[in-house]
Amino acid sequence: MQRITTRHLITASLTLLLLLAFTSIACNTVESLPNTPGATSTPIVLVATPTEISSEDAAPLDYTEERIVNVYDRVKPSVVHITNRSEVIDFWRGIVPREGSGSGFVIDSEGNILTNYHVIQDAQEIEVLLPGGAVYPADLVGADPYNDLAVVQISAPSSILVPIEMGPSKNLRVGQRVIAIGNPFGLDWTLTTGVVSALGRTIETEGGQALGEVIQTDAAINPGNSGGPLLDTLGRVIGVNTAIQSPSGGSVGVGFAIPTETILRVVPQLLSHGYYPHPWLGITTYELTYELRPPQEGPEHGLLVAAIDENGPADIAGIQPAQATRQGRSILFEGGDIIIAVDRIPIERRDDLTIYLEHNFRVGETVELTMIRDSEEISLDIDLQEQPHR
């Protein structure tokens, strides 16, 4: 698996899609109207049941329309609107209620709901609105900030919970049609469509972390869509809508979703442990050429090991860190292993290594690193440990 990363530092920012509203002015209306999306100022009339259209009045639908309409009817009951309430301290106004809203979907009949971590981040109160209009308080079950996924649970009767169908994300194709359902700008259960624009993207989240294997779509994804499902035309989840590339803050046709593959790997751990145990090497590295001038004799690219965690996997395997000495305003590194490949796949960037480990390995598994040590190429097997909690 050769990774091709196309990351750039660009002026436009990658925006996470939590719809945030500081509701200090309208806090009374938020209290009294729990079913109204508090984040929008436009009055929106919510019609609980769609009006029946007699078959004679309905316009004939073509094959594609038929499939999309069918997906909406089947999947809408699984999609929820999530409200994140907290109080923040404002210098001038004291304690100010803060409200954000996002999307999510029901994954089982136990009331577990999957969403983005950033949708429920810092929440003091999480509220879930079901399509029928029922509102439930939700508890956090587990979260993985790195993959931006979280599971919350509501105690709704299983009779009104419609678990979504998870699809495979391995055999997606660029060009296939996709459907997003969510709450853009607080407009509940909005359907937008598009195609898969690209696969295997690496995007940089606002926290500066690289997220790999992401699906790119031109379906309109907007603030409030976060945590909602991206579906194929059979109504199966292929991803969780998470971020957009946008100078304007709204959809410009470049949206990103975390693939089902990641969901299927992470969510069972969130349900059983409350967190995802990330595989961990226990090293601190510098990227040659990108961050450090490479040595005169040696590889142009690779990761110089600058420090290792004591008794960590790298330490146990015998990886050797460089000796750092300060020379005026710069730091000189001497010796130290330079990682050039993982499982024989050449790497240049730290993110390449992180994403490869994240997507291909579990804690306890063994990975082979190829390194340059004293101008010799060596390979070491490393038993991955669980990333310590900090």
Place this chain on the structure above:
Amino acid sequence: MRHGTRVAGKWFLVFILPLVLAGTACLSPVTTPAPTATVVVADTPAADDLSTKEVVETEPIIISSFSPDEASLVSLYHKVNPSVVHIKIYGDGGLPLGSGSGFVADEDGRVVTNAHVVRDAVHIEIVYYNSARRFASVIGLDADADLAVLEVDEPPLDAPALTLGNSDQVQVGQNVIAIGNPFGYQGSMTVGIISGLGRRLDSQRDLQTLNQGKFSNPGIIQTDAAINPGNSGGPLLDSEGKVIGINTAISSLSGSSSGVGFASPIDTLKKLLPHLIAEGSYDYPWLGVSSLPELDLFTMQELGITESRGVLITNVNIGGPAYAAGIRAGDFIVEIDGRQLNDFGDLIGYLVAETEPGTDVEFHVLRDGEVELITVTLGKRP
């Protein structure tokens, strides 16, 4: 504004190259990312339906769950993407200046893109879909149509030329596909429809010598497929994968897609390409007249014109071909070579598509209520 009835629309036409690669890598050591949040652990049984992971090995086959139109989009991408390239431009000393898109346009691996993508380039690097990289140089450029042709050093064999379609046969409402590098995301496919036809874009050329505004690039295709900074120079394709246009500009308040994108028609490229390859430039036929972007009823009233379909000449270049043939400001052209003209775009479109310098064209001109026949021998655009 006259009569104060029109509301001035505030919008900007944005050429979609300027994707600036900025910044240097940060020098602080970074360890493998650590989850920072404290997590509440709840005692919940694992869901069975989630733990049964379906592992399917990836094969380049069309899955039967795709509807026919999806299957055709999927196979179109498979076929076309290897011929779409990412164009990175550099200044002196390899300073990155920006990036755009392009596509392989002939058997010799030459790449076509927008002129504004490569205008400021000292060095040009072509990145293919499979990460193959080649240096390239500009061998032909036309700022009026915003087109450039690049010669690639030893072009890879697995990037065949795309089939060029016919932009005079496209219809509003038909499906179109754009492939390019929005925000540097290489090989992105976006889809939409043709929203409008016969739009005009201003030339990229500033003409200081002629006080008559700018030349126009006619026959522009408008689309609602998402076109963003970095898409410039990439192909706009029909459902069969034939190139019908070159994504060139967007109309947008934010500088990014608002569903109003513009592509140069491929017929213009087909006409210019042999000249750009052989001579490096293209000589347009030249009439030497200016007109209004549109002729509204108020202007017609003021000027006493009764016919709205046609071209009002507002300025004639002294010494130009139209001037020499006797066309003057105030003349109203209704026909060219027997074809009815609806507006100025029709006139420019006809001249670019059907004529060359030295061609004689016959005008039906409405002057003082009389129709006059005037023949102009076209010159060469300055």
